[in-house]
Amino acid sequence: MAISAAQDELENAWAQLCLSMPCAYADYPFGPESTVFKVAGRDPGKGKMFGLIMHLNGELVLNLKCEPALADQQRSEHPQITPGYHMNKKHWNSVRAGLDPNLMRELIEDSYDLVVDGMPRRDKEYIRLQGTINKGSID
Template structure:
């Protein structure tokens, strides 16, 4: 990978791993990193981000509210329908967005996934987030 990718990959990795109870997984092999969140049982973890190199470009797939997906895609040239994902619910993000926008996109993806989890898992994750913040 080139140095620009290394720096951006570290930045995106850090954003994803800052989310409460987030962790990395490699279910598709070493060439892609999946970021998941787990509630009480790590085996029931859900994916909120997928980091990969696609046709020579660093790409981060993030879940998105369907009502916002088209708006984001028309606002930012770096955001396109999610590669190899449900295009209604996922966006592919390419290098070039500012850090604050990236943070918001990662947080939104994470929150959407957590909101779809069972109530007990959501409560557990939120409690862990409060503990993590001190």
Template sequence: MEYELWRGLALGMPGAYEDFPFGEGAAVFKVAGKDRSRAKMFGLLSHRFGLVSLNLKCHPVLAEQLRAANPQITPGYHMNKKHWNTVVPGLAEELMSDLIEDSYDLVVASLPRIEQAALDWNGLVERG
């Protein structure tokens, strides 16, 4: 259930798309404006050994706070542990949506301005 929910939240971000560079068991969520060659990853959703997990980029200070407050959030598996978290099922849908949006925003902020403009990004994803 979480797999499809998290996948839908990630793909709902403007300019987001799914790629499988590591095989069918790991969906990589990338964002790009007009130029997919400049795309950057903002999430990695995996389903291994019957377990679902989602790696998301996070500001280092917030990452520490989230890990301390939620046992479902740990340092990023196979990622830079300072900037990435791994999340497993058990968090509220609203918190997961916020975490995905934060990861997306951090990554889009690092894209060239022309790519940001193509996404109509002005600092934060607007929530409806």
């Protein structure tokens, strides 16, 4: 199924947001049609997924991790947010086109932060340091 120019542009925007997070990178364990976004500390081989872009029946979808307490609220407030496709429905949401770009950034950042918070302390410290260096806050 062909991807529209608008979907391609949105997919690129979502990918750029995901890749803008410190120590984030793209991986393709399911093949070239799905992009998995991971974050890793000192060992890139131990990256943890915080996002997954895929095309479902011609529709662009981004799976993001979410606090279980917020997941139901977000789903009820936004028809573009549904339980995570092919994921643990309690912890993951599937997001479709049509959300405000600022809300989209918040959802991606929240997913990333949840994954980083679950990592070992030394990895969290390494990731935070890389984020500080990338922002130019260290002399």
